[in-house]
Amino acid sequence: MAQSADPHVCLTCGAHVPGDRAAPEVCPTCSDERQYVGLHGQGWQRHAVLAAEHTTVVDPVEPGLYGVGVEPSIAIGQRALLVCTPEGNLLWDCVGILTDAGRDALAALGGVRTIAVSHPHFYTGVATFADAFEAEVLLHAADAAHVTHPHPRIRHWEGERQGVFGGITLVRAGGHFAGGTVAHWPEGAERRGALLSGDILQVVPDRRFVGFMYSYPNLIPLPVREVERVAAAIDDLPFDRIYGGWSDRVIATGAKDVVARSVERYRRALAGRLDGVRLPWPS
Numbered sequence: 155m156a157q158s159a160d161p162h163v164c165l166t167c168g169a170h171v172p173g174d175r176a177a178p179e180v181c182p183t184c185s186d187e188r189q190y191v192g193l194h195g196q197g198w199q200r201h202a203v204l205a206a207e208h209t210t211v212v213d214p215v216e217p218g219l220y221g222v223g224v225e226p227s228i229a230i231g232q233r234a235l236l237v238c239t240p241e242g243n244l245l246w247d248c249v250g251i252l253t254d255a256g257r258d259a260l261a262a263l264g265g266v267r268t269i270a271v272s273h274p275h276f277y278t279g280v281a282t283f284a285d286a287f288e289a290e291v292l293l294h295a296a297d298a299a300h301v302t303h304p305h306p307r308i309r310h311w312e313g314e315r316q317g318v319f320g321g322i323t324l325v326r327a328g329g330h331f332a333g334g335t336v337a338h339w340p341e342g343a344e345r346r347g348a349l350l351s352g353d354i355l356q357v358v359p360d361r362r363f364v365g366f367m368y369s370y371p372n373l374i375p376l377p378v379r380e381v382e383r384v385a386a387a388i389d390d391l392p393f394d395r396i397y398g399g400w401s402d403r404v405i406a407t408g409a410k411d412v413v414a415r416s417v418e419r420y421r422r423a424l425a426g427r428l429d430g431v432r433l434p435w436p437s
């Protein structure tokens with residue numbers, strides 16, 4: 155199919171907008187209160203210019219799973235994951251830059267059959283990736299208004315769960331965004347199951363908790379009922395590992411317990427019980 159015109163890329167968040175017209179004055183994703191316009195104002199650059207200055211890196215993470223990132227880091231440093239299954243490969247989340255070498259590296263792993271994205275902060279280059287691999291793009295319908303680069307291959311799915319292939323299920327968890335989605339990969343973590351969470355459940359730096367926020371950069375919390383909704387949405391799924399939206403944000407094992415104690419910590423904090431609880435180290 156015809157390739158889209160070279161898109162404009164927001165330098166603060168990585169959102170793409172169509173390249174066949176002038177870029178908007180302000181990035182729609184950054185002007186939402188869950189993001190921010192950079193201190194020095196809105197910056198756009200053409201994808202082709204950025205692709206000449208960056209590398210799309212593809213690195214093995216565990217059997218059947220590869221991390222897809224951009225070096226040097228750009229925007230919010232998004233990291234995507236390629237889940238390889240006998241029925242085709244799922245690109246979970248997306249990044250803002252796809253170089254020719256990156257495209258070749260992904261093609262050598264079998265390419266991308268479907269792209270699914272946790273929420274609008276990772277929509278980034280889905281149109282570019284969809285063109286490169288003739289891939290379907292699955293985005294939750296509740297966030298359709300946040301798509302900044304429309305594309306005929308985008309399909310907005312509705313409801314609470316969507317099966318993909320290879321046993322993978324998309325789960326609408328909500329929270330950070332109304333259509334906030336996580337992916338359950340039962341083959342992950344040596345078949346103990348893995349959850350790919352973006353920042354719907356954000357793995358925090360100590361990797362012993364996850365966090366839940368409406369806006370991470372602007373530090374706006376969610377109501378407890380929304381956090382409980384996220385937890386309830388994944389409660390019946392078996393998983394032992396969580397891959398967050400950044401390469402160092404992984405809970406390698408015990409992730410079910412991590413979610414339970416993180417929800418409890420959130421409840422305690424919003425109830426005003428800020429009592430400096432310490433976990434033994436290491437847990």
Ligand SMILES: [Zn+2]
Pocket residue numbers: 164165166167168169181182183184185
């Ligand atoms: Zn932006």
Ligand SMILES: [Zn+2]
Pocket residue numbers: 273275330353
């Ligand atoms: Zn986000």
